[in-house]
Amino acid sequence: MTDLIDELPGEPMMWVLIVSELLVFGAGLAALSAMRLTDPAGFAEAQAHLDRAGAALNTVVLVTSGFLAVLAVRAAEAEREARKRACLAAAMALGVVFLVIKGQEYAAKSAQGIDWETHAFFTFYYLLTGFHAAHVVAGIVLLGLVAVLRDPRATETGAAFWHMVDLVWVLLFPVVYLIR
Amino acid sequence: MTRDPLLMAWAALVTLSLAGAGLSLVPAGSVVSLLALSLALLKGRIILHRYLGLAHAPRWRRGFDMVLAGFCAGLAGLALLI
Amino acid sequence: MKYQTQKIALAYFAVALALFAVQVTIGLVMGFVYVVPTFLSELVPFNILRMLHSNSLIVWLLLGFFGAAYYLLPEESEREIHSEKLAWLQLGILVLGTLGVVVTYLFNIFEGNWLLGKEGREFLEQPKWVKVGIVVAALIFLYNVSMTVLAGRKTAITNILLLGLWGLALLFLFAFYNPSNLALDKMYWWYVVHLWVEGTWELVMASILAFLMLKLTGVDREVVEKWLYVIVAAALFSGILGTGHHYYWIGTPGYWQWIGSIFSSLEVIPFFAMMAFAFVMVWKGRRDHxxxxxxxxxxxxxxxxxxxxxxxxxxxxxxxxxxxxxxxxxxxxxxxxxxxxxxxxxxxxxxxxxxxxxxxxxxxxxxxxxxxxxxxxxxxxxxxxxxxxxxxxxxxxxxxxxxxxxxxxxxxxxxxxxxxxxxxxxxxxxxxxxxxxxxxxxxxxxxxxxxxxx
The missing domain is CATH 1.20.120 (Four Helix Bundle (Hemerythrin (Met), subunit A))
Incomplete structure (x- = not known):
């Protein structure tokens, strides 16, 4: 039992959070997929208003940001503080890029008069992508925090949160943007 | 130059993401849904193994892989019912 | 008993158990009203009985928590409670408030008075003066236990217990906010009711359970603490947004249906973890208490x-x-x-x-x-x-x-x-x-x- 927990890379409490978050987003995505069956045409029509190219670009942005976060952990473990901070800053900057693209997407919806009550699909769309975007914001803050701390373990924990945000997005993307 | 598995992971993720972007250009259907979910599953596994380091924790990796695959299979099942 | 001030707990437990007896007796009377609806209907209507049943439950559980805190904090912090006098004062205020509530409910005196009359809100119907008394008592309690913990040994159990008790007291402040819009009133009302029983009280529960497991099974503190942190994380993660399961039909936006459904489904996890924790500790424990x-x-x-x-x-x-x-x-x-x-x-x-x-x-x-x-x-x-x-x-x-x-x-x-x-x-x-x-x-x-x- 204890050795199983020791086998887990990084902070076990962060894994508790990661699993909890995956459960929540997983349940949300499953609920969306199930509700889609009640009105496939309506969901497809609503989904057609989404910006697929922007979302696909955002996938590349996030996985690249995740890559930089791993580089930061390596730098922290090698006690190369300057390099660690540079990597984290770049990862955070890409997080901001993600939010800007996301913000444009929301603004475009708003300009079309779409909100979360327009259709059941949009309720899920705003809930899932909104929750996710909130985690991106939290992740940026967390990465900023661990950039200041001289503790490789903290960097690893912050990066793990960031990877969770990444993981959620790659699962969310096909369900929300592609499947119809 | 030795190939860093991390660099390979990033390259794979970008490639798979671009493939996903390509899927958004073709008309939707069951095949596209299955492909999109397969790409997501592959990307998810890479993030878990390489970014989150489960490659070095075989028992956890197996557990996460199984649950993730089951989840994607469930989503695929729902997608095929549309 | 290693510390003299642990004796305070005895008085709290005694009052709690007396109220427990009152609570279940009223419950029994209500069970009878269900089958013979005219029973007592003129003298003590059902809604009054229900207020007494639920309020006495809450008060005796809280008194029990306070007693538990006064009992286990000296042992965990390895020092006496900061002030015994304050603990007695706190109990006095709570008993006075409880008596005031019972009299006000039974005879409905001061109807409509903003300070002395009941407020007519389910579970939060206490007159305002009693609510103020509860806050004063809570402040005394928090001061007393926090001073004890700060001066003594800090353990995961004392930290989580204090977190739970502070959260409990701060959330009660929402009881003072009583907007005239019924939907808004209900929304804030759950900040007390739900975030108590499915948030802060769970922290209190987990820490008391952890204390008992530590004492009864003799499992290493380190192991108990790991479980405790996981349980608390799971409880807060699911419980806070789980409030959404009260927002389905009260006029709050529709997205609460999904937030509430998803997060509150996860609320089963901390309870499962607590059960698993208790049984695993007993199974691993070496001590035959x-x-x-x-x-x-x-x-x-x-x-x-x-x-x-x-x-x-x-x-x-x-x-x-x-x-x-x-x-x-x-x-x-x-x-x-x-x-x-x-x-x-x-x-x-x-x-x-x-x-x-x-x-x-x-x-x-x-x-x-x-x-x-x-x-x-x-x-x-x-x-x-x-x-x-x-x-x-x-x-x-x-x-x-x-x-x-x-x-x-x-x-x-x-x-x-x-x-x-x-x-x-x-x-x-x-x-x-x-x-x-x-x-x-x-x-x-x-x-x-x-x-x-x-």
């Missing part, structure tokens, strides 16, 4: 909390289900087993553990205490089953077939009679428990040869 009754209550608490709060909560937490079951006897079934399992049994567990030390009776009468566990728990479990059946029938007849409320109630009579029977068992069990912890001085069965010091 003589207080078997406390162990029985602790395990019973974790198990019944899992079923009552976890499983019975999940039964009707998805909004698709709740659309039909909302406010039926299903809710009553869940409410009874959840409160009994999670918080009543928890209090009785810590009381069972502490009493022999507080009264200097070691060993004490375990047989009667354990009998009271089985009697009371069977009563509540049977009541839960009966109400679940009643609720299922009610949901079908009333919500699906569209029959009117009162004619459905008539058809549920047989269930209400069985519930009344279950209530008798609970009251007898409660009285037996109180007798068992206070009165007998000798063990009925000769204790074994080995008697550890603890």
């Amino acid at each position: 003589p207080n078997k009754a406390a162990l029985l209550w602790a395990l019973g608490c974790a198990t019944l909390a899992f079923f009552g709060a976890g499983v019975w909560g999940f039964l009707h937490t998805l909004h698709g289900v709740n659309y039909y079951t909302h406010g039926t006897q299903i809710t009553a079934a869940h409410g009874h087993l959840a409160f009994y399992g999670a918080y009543v049994a928890l209090n009785l567990a810590i009381i069972t553990y502490a009493m022999p030390h507080l009264l200097g009776r070691d060993p004490y009468n375990q047989v009667l205490n354990m009998a009271s566990f089985w009697l009371m728990s069977s009563g509540v479990v049977f009541m839960t089953f009966v109400l679940t059946f009643a609720g299922t029938v009610q949901t079908h007849l009333q919500r699906v077939m569209g029959e009117d409320y009162m004619s459905v109630q008539d058809q549920l009579a047989v269930f209400y009679w069985m519930r009344f029977g279950a209530g008798i068992a609970v009251v007898l069990g409660a009285l037996l428990f109180i007798y068992a912890v206070f009165v007998p001085r000798r063990e009925v069965i000769e204790p074994g040869i080995s008697q550890p010091a603890e």
Whole structure:
């Protein structure tokens, strides 16, 4: 039992959070997929208003940001503080890029008069992508925090949160943007 | 130059993401849904193994892989019912 | 008992148990009103009985928590409580407030008075002066325990307990906000009611359970603390947004249906973890603690909390289900087993553990205490089953077939009679428990040869 927990890379409490978050987003995505069956045409029509190219670009942005976060952990473990901070800053900057693209997407919806009550699909769309975007914001803050701390373990924990945000997005993307 | 598995992971993720972007250009259907979910599953596994380091924790990796695959299979099942 | 100030707990437990007796007795009376609706209808209407039943429950559970804190903090912090006088003052205020509430409810004096009259809000109907008293008492308590912990040894148990108690007290402040818009009122009202029982109280529960496991099983503190952190993380993660399961039909936006359904479904996890924790600790534990009754209550608490709060909560937490079951006897079934399992049994567990030390009776009468566990728990479990059946029938007849409320109630009579029977068992069990912890001085069965010091 204890050795199983020791086998887990990084902070076990962060894994508790990661699993909890995956459960929540997983349940949300499953609920969306199930509700889609009640009105496939309506969901497809609503989904057609989404910006697929922007979302696909955002996938590349996030996985690249995740890559930089791993580089930061390596730098922290090698006690190369300057390099660690540079990597984290770049990862955070890409997080901001993600939010800007996301913000444009929301603004475009708003300009079309779409909100979360327009259709059941949009309720899920705003809930899932909104929750996710909130985690991106939290992740940026967390990465900023661990950039200041001289503790490789903290960097690893912050990066793990960031990877969770990444993981959620790659699962969310096909369900929300592609499947119809 | 030795190939860093991390660099390979990033390259794979970008490639798979671009493939996903390509899927958004073709008309939707069951095949596209299955492909999109397969790409997501592959990307998810890479993030878990390489970014989150489960490659070095075989028992956890197996557990996460199984649950993730089951989840994607469930989503695929729902997608095929549309 | 290692510290003199732990004695304070005795007074808190005594008042708590007295209120417990009052609470279950009123519950029994209400069970009778269900089958003979005219009983007491002029003298003490059902809504007054219900206020007394639920308010006395909350107050005695809180008194039990305070007592538990005064009992376990000196042992954990390895020092005396900061001020014994303040602890007595706090108890005095709470008792005065409780008496004030009872008198105000029963005789409905000061109707409409903003300071002295009842407010008519379910669970938060206390007159404003009592609410202020509760806050003052809570501040005294927090000051007292925080000073104790800050000056002494800090453990995961004391940290989580303090976090829970501080959160509990701060959230009560929402009880003062009473907007005239009923939907808004209900929304903030749950900040107290839900975030208490499915948030901060769970922290208190987890830390008291952890203390009991530490003492009763002798498992390493390090192991207990790991479990404690995971349980607390799971409780807060699911419980805070789980508030959404109260926002389905009160006029709040529709997205709450999904937030509430998803997060509150996860609320089963911390309760499952607490049950797993209790059993794994006992299984791994090396210590054969003589207080078997406390162990029985602790395990019973974790198990019944899992079923009552976890499983019975999940039964009707998805909004698709709740659309039909909302406010039926299903809710009553869940409410009874959840409160009994999670918080009543928890209090009785810590009381069972502490009493022999507080009264200097070691060993004490375990047989009667354990009998009271089985009697009371069977009563509540049977009541839960009966109400679940009643609720299922009610949901079908009333919500699906569209029959009117009162004619459905008539058809549920047989269930209400069985519930009344279950209530008798609970009251007898409660009285037996109180007798068992206070009165007998000798063990009925000769204790074994080995008697550890603890």
